Amino acid sequence: MSRRAMITGFGVLAPGAIGAEAYWGLLSEGRTATRAITCFDASPYRSRIAGEVDFDASAGGLTPAQLRGLDRAAQFALVAGREAVARSGLDLDAADPTRVGVAIGCAVGCATSIEREYAAGRLQNPGAQQRRPARAARAAASLHDTAPLHDYVNPSSIAAELARMVGAQGPVTLVSTGCTSGIDAVAYAARLVEEGSADVVLSGGTEAPLAPITAVCFDVLRATSTRNDDPARACRPFDRARDGLVLAEGCAILVVEEYEHAKARGAGPQAEIVGYGSRCAAHRLAGLETEELQMAAAIGVALERARLRPAQIDYVNAHGSGTVHNDLQETAALKRALGRAAARIPVSGFKAATGHALGAAGALQIAGCLPAMREGLIPPTANLREPDPECDLDYTPGVARQARVDTVLALGAGFGGLQSAMVLRRADGGGR
């Protein structure tokens, strides 16, 4: 009998939402949480808007050492991970630790901490060393007092921290495929469960990229919105007036668990991961957008693995980054992959609400799809008021819509031209 990968719990830290319930409130009510950047001086940059998490690390149950030494992305993962485990009802002390793994997505790792260390002079500048060897030598000596530096430079530390928190002794990894990291990590977790390498995998994605180095990268790509005078309405997926994405931070951790394992402990799984496809556009490294042909191919693979026809998809959760190009290409990819059914299937995207949290985005999408299935409610695409005539699917503008949601197709695309598609099925609604 083949093993099935279920999602039995999740935790969220998102802009405008601490915890899974608050996150669903934000999404289902069509609110937005993007705002003028407060966490660093963004005045030199083109885009000065972000989705910031109002995260009180000290309220999250972290130890003083974790508060002091861990990168924000790792802190997110621990706090959201704790919520995920609690919601799943999983008793980690009763679980066989060798059957517990971790697969977390993250795109830029601890870049914020690295930049902070750099600005504080704790990372060497070889040019400066040559001019002032004595001082440089002192700086080098002081490096030995900054043990977290190794963790910042090696972002596998984020997965390792979460693994230590839950006592995982099975496979542990960080998936770093840019903006598809979140979906790809959940797919990796599902694969570990299906192949029998683990019974429980803490998965999802975490990202805390809000720092000058990331802002400037997106600035030069001209990928980010410059609607600095209207931050709450800056990201407008599929809207005629869309002008780019809004950077964000955030985290969603999911408990991916084998069906029989969940059943044996009496857990009610929320959804099954039934299909996944991944393709590369092999075209442009900095291409942050969907690419029609390869995204359509990825969707095709995901549907085939899920053994579903396009018409059997109840809801499409779009990448919907709000760049001019992405939303056109994504619309075209959906039409190409889903054919006539594309016009009838409700689509929506969450990035107007939260911004684009890079390697956490896919996990945050899934964390919004799970209550959508449970509640039978499709969260809207916020900020969509004037549809682009060329984006002519049903994007569920503004207001949530009641609908039976048994199957969801979630999409992600980004850096390196990677395109990922995942199909989820409601645990108690999909037959079988």
Next chain:
Amino acid sequence: MTDRAVVTGIGVAAPNGLGPTAYWRALMGGRCGIRRVTRFDASPYRCTLAGEIEDFEASRHIQDNRLLTQTDHITQMSLVAADWALRQAGLRREELSAAEMGVATAAAGGGYEFGQRELAKLHKQDPGYLSTYESFAWFNAASTGQSTIRQGMRGPGTVLVGEQAGGLDAIGQARRQLRDGSRAMLTGGVDSALSPWSWAAHEAAGSMSRSSDPRWAYLPFDERANGYVPGEGGAIMVLENAQTAARRPGVRIYGEVAGYASTFDSARPDQPSGLRRAIETALGDAGMAAADVDVVFADAAGRPDPDRTEAEAIAGVFGPCGVPVTAPKTMTGRLCAGGACLDVAAALLAMYWSAIPPTVNVRAPVPDYELDLVLDTPRHTPVRAALVLARGIGGFNSAIVVREYR
């Protein structure tokens, strides 16, 4: 069986040799590539030795100037190693559809040489300085992304990060993707510690050797083990379905990736390391017994505690001095995400050439470890199967079994 994953091409960038032939010759001759760092000024640091590649000139291999300016040194080495691996495999783009070929690589932290340069500019100049092409060159996904573009591969692309163990995870993932429908994968990893950031991070972890003499610096399993020497390089391989490979007459099959497993030590000191479990699970995955393994390529941390842990795991599975053990990384240093991939390449070459490459510089192996270390000179013997071990700081353990393909 349709799902056997075989290696048909190996691209190597190592401190003691570029390309599999030069690298293998260096291993057979015991030639060590550990020397004083020249890539950057390491004089203010306590540790000044590294496995540095001296003869890699990216522009000799990559004619596209735009590509050179948009890529970190590690991405350049990775792209060139991939070129070599594909050429050796004789895999031409026309043979498979683009969607049937994918890329799965390991990274540790991305292109820090590049990232550091960019950050220095950012903090000294106005933000308008960056070009579109430069902005993301330091990302973990840069090497995989550039490889898919250069090779026109449109199948799944993966990047896994597991400190120094991630290289084996990437190869394990490439094998999964072959099972899931891909026909050929580029896999492995090329990485570097030779930028001030990475260097500072390695020093911060406190496990580097402070010796300034390459002969006394990196001595795994030795009484005088005093830390490791980092380096740069790695290997990219072509992993494909045996059936796909068999369609090309004259293709050289180095061996198959027969077993893989990964475990984690979640810092409970009372519990034994998961390394032994990784070994046993990988052997089980390969359907092999310990007696079927002809050599173990050790992780070789180079410090007493982890050395002992590894020795206990090996002796626990294979018995005291029950299997030849070697650490050719004593000739290259530890190459971050690239080192384990280079060890897999060495294991495949060992099968091909029927010889076990030596461990160098180790003079006084700790007797308690009960390891049959292959020291100083190669041991000429048929190698039908090899076990490769890798561990990463933080608790990562991975194991891969490669064996002859018949």
